[in-house]
Each structure stands twice: as C-alpha cells, then as structure tokens.
Amino acid sequence: MIRTRAIPGIGRDPTTDLPVLHRCSPVGAGLAADLAFSRWLGSRSPWVLLGLAALLAAWPFLAHAQSGYSTARAFEALWRWIPFLLRDGFAFNILISFVTMAIGTAAGVVLGLWQIAPSPWVRRTAWAITQTFRNSPWLVLLFIVMLTFPFEIRIGDAIVPIPDWMKAVLGLALPVMANVSEVVRGAIQSVPTGQWEASESLAFSRRQTLWRIILPQCFKRMIPPWMNWYAILTMATPLVSLLGVEEIVTLSRQAMEAEDNHPELLMPFYGFALLVFFAYCYPIARWTIRLERRFAVKL
C-alpha cells in the first residue's frame, strides 16, 4: 500500500532551468497580430453599414449643386449602372479574390512548412522569401509582375495568352502566400513542443508527426487568421484597376465617363463601391472573430 501519510515533496512545483521542460506559449507570436484587420472591422457596429447607405442616400440633400447636373440625376445614373457594376465588376473582384487566395494558400502552406524544415538551408530560404513578400508594398509587387510577365507564352506550337487579370492574380498571390506562410509557421509553432517529443518517443517519423499529430491540432487555429487575410485581400483587389483589369472600380470609372464625368457622380459611384466591399467583408470579419473566440477556448 501507498502510505496514507502525505508523501513529502508532493506539492512542490517542478522548477527547472532546462529549456526542454519549459512549456511553450499556447498562442503563437505570429497569430494574434494577424487578426488586427478583422478585429478592427469586426468591432464596427453593424449600423455602420446602414450609416454608409444612409449617407449615400442623403448625399443629394447634403451636396451643393455645382452645375446644372443635379445629384438626383447622379443617383439615377448609379441606379442604372448598379446591375452592370455588380455583375461585371464586383463579381470579378470576388473571382480574383478566390483564385488569388487559392494560389496564395497553396504556395503559402508549402512555404510555411519549409519554414520549419529540418534543413537550415530550406528554412532560411523560405524565411527570406516570406519576409521579402510580406514586407513589400502590394502595388509594387503587382507592377513588377504585370510588367515583367509576358502577355503570352509559347508551349510548343501553341501560344497561350496570359490575360492581365491572371497576372494580377499572380501579383496579389505573392503577398498572400507570404502571409499564409507566416500563419502556418505560427500555428505549427504554437503547438507545445511536448507533442513533438511524445511523437518522437513513439517512433513516429517527422512526416507522420506533422500530418497526424501537429497539423490536425493547429488546423483550426489557422482558419481565423487565414480568413483575416482573405478579407484584406478582397479589400486590395481594386488595386488591379490601376493596371486596367476590369473590376468594380475600373468599371465605375468607365461608367462615370459614359455619364460625362460630372463631379456629382464621384460620391455616389465610389460610395457604392465602398458599401459593396463593406457589405461583403464585414460579415467575414464578424465570423472570423467568432471563430477565433471559439477556437481559443478549446486551447
């Protein structure tokens, strides 16, 4: 029998200087900051949406008529253009965001796994690529890709044209890739080292450890920051209008030109674009914050 008398030394906290025994923080350093955008957007009141719409609707009453062209007519023009702006413009923004996110995520996951590779060379290279594209202005990356990529490639006898929007997708996918890479690295490193040790002591291979033990545990933790980056990316899609890709902002500008470029058109058209983006990204941000809270509890 175990002695019934209290065994001395039982209540003592284990104290040690050995780094192997230190528990690591359950939240990776890279993760919290990744949600800054969603936190900001998600913390807005849903009334902002109505407020924006109201402001837009009130514009005719607030604005001074600067010429014979009345703001009421500007709204009438917007109303006529809305189906076109949404169908041919914003839908294309969404398409760009989907394709970019898919490419950026695929490349980013690979890059993120390389960042924790056993080989220091692979690790350093992946780190350098990640940092380069994470810290470059998106617009500069876009320009570089747009201007350096050929407009067509020749495969054997066939000439495959590369449309501008494809190049834009590649340009936007680079910073997304780098940020997803950081999300993956941060999530993997947020798993306590004890999990790696336990797997190692049970003779799991590195690959088995990663795919069977580590990634299933941090997959959920990657979703909120990943969605955060999706929202940021969607907000950034109008950048491609500078390169002539026909998305909502480009088409808004063309529509205003068709309406003779009255300055009264600016506020309704750009205001509408703002409203559409807000209406699309705001629920994503709210959902992101909700998921983050839910997953945080389970840690």
Next chain:
Amino acid sequence: MNAIVETAWDPSQPIVALRDVHKSFGKLEVLKGISFDVMKGEVVCIIGPSGSGKSTLIRCVNALTPFDAGSIKVEGQEVNVAHLDKLALRKKVGIVFQQYNLFPHKTALENVMMAPVLVLKEPKDEVEARARALIRKVRLEGKEDSYPGELSGGQQQRVAIARSLAMRPDIMLFDEVTAALDPETVKEVLVTIRELAAEGMTCMLVTHEMGFAREIANHIYFTDRGVIVEHGPPATFFTEAKDPRTREFLSQIL
C-alpha cells in the same frame, strides 16, 4: 520478421549501461560523467535537486536528448552513434512525461492505438484489443472514448502510460510523472507504476516522491550538479547517507 539484426544481448548483462555520459546546454554542463548500470527487471530511481540533470539523463537513454560524450548501451546497442536506428531504440524504451503530452485531438483509445498501427504497422483489430486491455490495466475502463481534455491529470497520465506500453517496451522511463498532479491523483499513477514494476518491467524513474522511491526502487541514485553524489539500495540510502549534500537534500525533503 524484423529486418533489424539484433546483436546478441545476454540478459545477465545490464539492460541499460551508462558510461561517463556528458551533456552541455551551451556553456552549462548538466551531466558531468554519469555511469551506472540497470539490470533487467530492476527499478531505479534518480533523485536530486531541480536542475541537477535528472530529466536530461533519462531523456538521453531513448535519444530524445543527444549527449556530447560517453556511452549509453540499451540491450547492448549503443545509443550515441551518428546513424542510430531510432525506431528500434524507441520500440524498446518507452517514456512518460511530466506533462502527459497526450494527443488532444484523439480519444484515449486512439492515443494508445496510434503508434502500434502507424509505426509498427500492426493490424488494427489486434492493436485495438491490446489497447482496450491496456486501458483496463490502468483502470480507465469506460474512458476509452474520452478526449484528453475530458480527463483529469491522473487519468491522462495513466493513458500516457498505456500509450507507451502499447509499443511493448522492455524499459520504461518516467520523467517526474507525478510532478504536475495534485496529491489526490498522484496515488493512482503511482499504483499503476508499482504494478508494472511488480510485473518485472525495467523502470527508470526521475521522481520527487521520496516515499515512493523508497518503497519501489531497487537502487536509488542521488544526482547533484551533473554527477552522482551517492547511491545505494533504499534500505541504506535513506538512513546511512554519507555525503553532506545528500544529507542536506534528504533533511529538506523528508
């Protein structure tokens, strides 16, 4: 059946033999030449103040921590070699950690089954039967489908012991396995370890449970600042300690 060529190991020889083991973390030398033998079926307890290198020592035995110099032979196989067959070593040596380190996304049963199925490639139904038996053995019948988060610390630690046993090790290492538990649950874990020892499992324990060490150990080693200061069977170790450092440690803790 097994591709690994087993070199003949005579069970009358030590199952674990440590010779002059050295290990440094940067400038800090935590092991300064540790040598001792463990015979098959023996239960060895390593005690000593925190930071004396006990945990590092035990981790060296299954190559979780690589060491700088010296030799550790497990069943006659050298651990300190460049191309160590880690799979073969870890099939022989199981380890249980202070923080349990169960896989939180798997049930207790799955935790126990994973390594035999994935690493040893044993048939699933066979492994499951063995895993259920092991869970019964650690007195957790009915908890097979619970996730680690739903179990108490003591229960988690017993699942961890079952998980390790599922690999059919010859030697079990216990690294301060009760240090993170509350006094109530310490007992249930110690009972499990005592049963294992009674069945003839070779055990190496790092522990702060002096009462338990005294009861279960065949031999006790006291380490301080990277060396073995004193050792002996519990009957003499606790009563006839000669070294002043051992005496001081025991007077503080007993």
